[in-house]
Amino acid sequence: MNRKLIGIGLSPYVRKVRVVLAEKGLEYDHEPMMPMGVPDEYKAKHPQGRIPVYEEDGKIIPDSSAISLYLEKTVPEPALYPTDPYELARAVWYEEFADDGIVKGTAALFQENFLARAFFQREPDQARIDEALNETLPPFFDYLENALGDDDYLVGNRYSIADIGVGTQFVNFAHGQGTIDAGRWPKLAAYIERIHSRPSFKGLIEEERAMAPS
Ligand SMILES: N[C@@H](CCC(=O)N[C@@H](CS)C(=O)NCC(=O)O)C(=O)O
Known part of the structure; x- marks a missing residue:
């Protein structure tokens, strides 16, 4: 194949x-x-x-x-989508929330702090960064902090497409020098660390850091 x-x-x-x-x-x-x-x-x-x-x-x-x-x-194994209908719908929702919602803040940091000088030959737009950090992202972080509760993963406390969808946007956030304030969002900060430590994410993050502008 x-x-x-x-x-x-x-x-x-x-x-x-x-x-x-x-x-x-x-x-x-x-x-x-x-x-x-x-x-x-x-x-x-x-x-x-x-x-x-x-x-x-x-x-x-x-x-x-x-x-x-x-x-x-x-390739059904290992399963990355829940089988329970409600959990499946929740997992697809978190994936969509990441793809279309969280990205609006995380991409701003990535584009301004990672891409602007090296790829767009311009200075970072500080107003755009501030808007992402102070307006766009905090309500999304609050939502995720609350959604996690005492669980390690977003849906059914099992790793799923929800965590992959959310985790991938936070890689761009980190590439764009974004950090999660662990004092304000302790569960979210630990969760993103957990997701990014998985071998599947870790190998890619290391590969991509090599592309970072110096
Ligand atoms: N919903 C699409 C979004 C894909 C997407 O927006 N990709 C960006 C790169 S991060 C892109 O190709 N942008 C170029 C464009 O929109 O013209 C997916 O999940 O694949």
Whole structure:
């Protein structure tokens, strides 16, 4: 079987799929394409020109959520989605909250503190960083702190796509010099440390740090 993942690993969505592949112990070819100026032939695979796209023996699947679900259905072990309907819905919700909500704050730090000088040849926009840190992210951190309660994981106290979806956005936050105030959000800080310490995340984080601008 020939598996290929297209998209640079610094993307939180590409990383989500790479973590799923790693957790399931799957080998794949990785084409670390940037999402800017993608060729027309790529747009035939993903009409929005976004990364990632996954290919497997002629099958083409865009979108990290679709790809992750496909991998779960084709390689069920270890299970990364709950079986209980309510827990499954909650896990998909946290994944979506991360993909479309948390990212609005975490990406700001990543773009301003990691990408701006090295990739966009401009100074970081401090007002954007301050807005993310002081307005966008704190309510999301409060929500996650409360959702965790005394559990180690977000849904059913078992590691799932919810933790992968949330964890991948916090890697970009860390790349963008973001730190979680453990005095204010102790459970969230410990949780993110727990998720990022897993071998699936750890190996990718180390690989990506090597791409950090000096
Ligand atoms: N919902 C998509 C989001 C993918 C996405 O937005 N990727 C970004 C890179 S982090 C991208 O390709 N941006 C380029 C663009 O939107 O043109 C997924 O989960 O795959």
